[in-house]
Amino acid sequence: MSTIGDSSGTGSTEPEETPGQEEATVADGRVSDAVDSREEETTEELSRDLVFDVLKNRRRRYALHYLRRADGSVQLSELAEQVAAWENDTTVDAISAAERKRVYTALYQSHLPKLDDASIVEYNQNRGIVELSDASEQLDVYLDLDAxxxxxxxxxxxxxxxxxxxxxxxxxxxxxxxxxxxxxxxxxxxxxxxxxxxxxxxxxxxxxxxxxxxxxxxxxx
The missing domain is CATH 1.10.287 (Helix Hairpins)
Structure with a gap:
């Protein structure tokens, strides 16, 4: 009496992988390895010359001080207001529109792009959002007064x-x-x-x- 079903006689019901499935599995493995390798990459060390060049400007130091105290990303307008208040030794409510605009323009066009190019901040110019990067921790020893x-x-x-x-x-x-x-x-x-x-x-x-x-x-x- 012949057995209906698996012609090999093994009785296995597990589906065999097709060549397309095998290629997809290999591709997934490569993507996973690439992601793991990126996660294992260490933050690039900032050169001393770059750090001194960044911190020689008071407005950039003020911006970094504020970002250090912020929890995550901040709006450029919010950052500009506080930096303008510090520069004029007053409060945010007391600064003038001209003072606010002057700082906002300088941060938008010059200072934040420079910090972003140095990988110290992550700056989305179109959305007006900025936050510190992991590399910014290397500046703590210079910004911290207790250091x-x-x-x-x-x-x-x-x-x-x-x-x-x-x-x-x-x-x-x-x-x-x-x-x-x-x-x-x-x-x-x-x-x-x-x-x-x-x-x-x-x-x-x-x-x-x-x-x-x-x-x-x-x-x-």
Missing amino acids: QPDIPWCNWYLGLAVAGLGVLTAAWLGLPPFSLVADVLLATLIVAAYAAVALAHVYFTRHAAAANEAPPELQEA
Whole structure:
């Protein structure tokens, strides 16, 4: 008696894959591998020259400060209003239309495209939406005020005062080698030391402020 059904006699009911199905499976695997490889790619490191070039402009620093505090993407109009308020040391409600427009135009035409080209933000110019990219995290060390080293300048001045007093006392008591140096020369050296520390203090303060200037309300926080 013949068996009706599978001519091979195995009794298998599983459908065989056609050549088209096999090609689709291979294609899906390749797409999956491509997606996985893109996900595994690390964020490209920003060069120091690029970071300094981006942060040398105060308006761009203000924009980055605001985007860091935002949760996700923000409207360009909203960003421009806050940056204009910071620049004019006032509130958003108090800025004029001209101040708002000036900042909006500069962000729209120049600053945000520059940040987008540097892969620091993701900027949709047509929709007027901007948000930080993953690469922007590399700027945190430069934008964060707490990242700046806290040089105890008062200790430097106090140390100079103690050292100067000790040198003058030793000269007054006739202790060598200070007794061999004229009083005028000792005083000149002490004044020169104070001047050097003062100049270093001024230089550091100005350059630190230029590189890491935070919006007024963050400075007060």
